[in-house]
Amino acid sequence: MRVLIVDDEPLARARLASLLQECGDVDVVGSVGDGEAALAVLAEVHPDLLLLDINMPGLDGKALAARLANRSRPVIVFCTAYEAHALHAFDLGAVDYLLKPVRVERLRDALKRAQQRLDSHQREPTGWLHARVHGEPVRMALDDVICLIAEEKYVVAHRRTDQLLLDDSLRQLEETYPEQLIRLHRNCLVPAHRLVGLKTMDDGRVLARLAGTEFSPEVSRRNLPTLRKLLRMG
Template sequence: MRVLIVDDEPLARARLATLLKECDDVDIVGSVGDGETALSVLSETQPDVLLLDINMPGLDGKALAARLANRTRPQIVFCTAYEAHAVHAFDLGATDYLLKPVGVERLRDALKRVRQRLDAQPREHVAWLHARVRGEPVRMALDEVICLLAEEKYVIARRSGDQLLLDESLRQLEETYPDQLIRLHRNCLVPAHRLIGLKTLTDGRVLARLAGTDFSPEVSRRNLPALRKLLRLG
C-alpha cells in the first residue's frame, strides 16, 4: 500500500512514518507539509491513501479531501488532534478518522479499512492524451498535465519539465473530459485538481494559482464566477 503523509508538523510526520514501519505491506511514497504540495505530487507518487491532517495553512485537509472526493485513489484517513471535524470528515468520504497521538494498532486498523475499500472497487481508468514528440506519437496521463494552451493551429500540453503538442482542439478535450478539465479562458484549460486559488493583480486582471507550478495563466471575466464557485465549494 502506497502512503502519502500530509501534515504541517514535522514531528507528527516523523511519528507517523515510524508507526508505518511497524505495519505490513506499506510503502511511504512521500511526506509533505501542506495540501498544495500534496496535490502537486499526486501524479508522481500515486498514493493509495493519504494520512491527512486537517488544520494546515493554505489548502487545509478538508479542502484537499473535497478536491479528491470523487476518486477511488487516494483514500483519505484523517489524523488530527480534534474530534469536532469527524462528522464532516465522513461526509467527505473519509475511510477513517484517527485522533492524535495515533497508536500503531489503531493505524493498522485504519489501513485494513483502506485495503478493504480499495479491494471492493476497480482501479480508476487512467485518462490518456495523445501527443506528438518530434513527429512521433506518444501518450501522456491527464493527471500529469499542468495546463492546456491553444496556440495557432496546435494545443500545447504543459507538464513539469516539458510540453507536448496535441492534435485535438481545446473544445474537443473539454467535451471528452468535462468533469476533469475546467476553462480559464478561451485559450486555456486546466485539470480541476490543479486549481488551488486565484490572485488579483493591481490592474484588475485575475490569475489562476495552480498546484505544482509557478505558472499562473490569466482568467477571463466570463469564467471567473464559475471558478470562484468551484473554489468556494472545494
C-alpha cells in the same frame, strides 16, 4: 500503499512516518503541514491514502476532505487529538479515525480498512491525448499534462519535462473530456486536478495556481466566476 501525511505539527508527522515504517508495504510519498500544501502536491505524488489532521491553520482537515469527497483516491484516515469530530469525519467519507498518540496496532488496522476501500474501487480511467513526435503518433496521459495552450494552428500540451503538439483543437478536447478539462481562457485549458487556487495581481489580472508548476496562466473575466465556484465546491 502510497501515503501522504498532512499535519501542522512536525513532531506528529515524524511520529506517523516512523510508525508507518513498521507497517509493511507502505510508501510515504510526502509530509506537509496544511491543506493547501496537500492540494499543491496531490497531482504530483498521487497518494492512495491521506493521514490527515483536523485542526490546522488555513485549509483544515475537514475542509480538505470535503474538497476530495468525490474522488475514489486518495482515501482518508483522520489523525487527531480530539474525539468530537468523529461523526463529521465519517460523514465526509473517512475510512477511520485515529486518536493521538496513534498506536501502531490501530494504524495497521486503519491501513487495512483503507486498502479494503481502495480495492472496492477501480482506478479512475485516465484520459489519453494524441500527439506527434517527429511525425510519429504518440499518446500521453491526461494526468501528466500541466496545461493545453492554443498557439496559431496547433495546440501545445505542456508537461513538466517537455511540450508536444496535439492533433485536436481545444474545443475538441474540451468536448471529449468535459469533466476533466476546465477552461481558463479562450486559448487555455487545464486538467481540473491541477487547479489549486487563484491569485489576483496588482494590475487586476487573475492568474491560476496550478499544482506541480510555477507557471500561472491568466484567467479571463468570462471564466472567472465558474472557476471560483469550482474551487468553492472542491
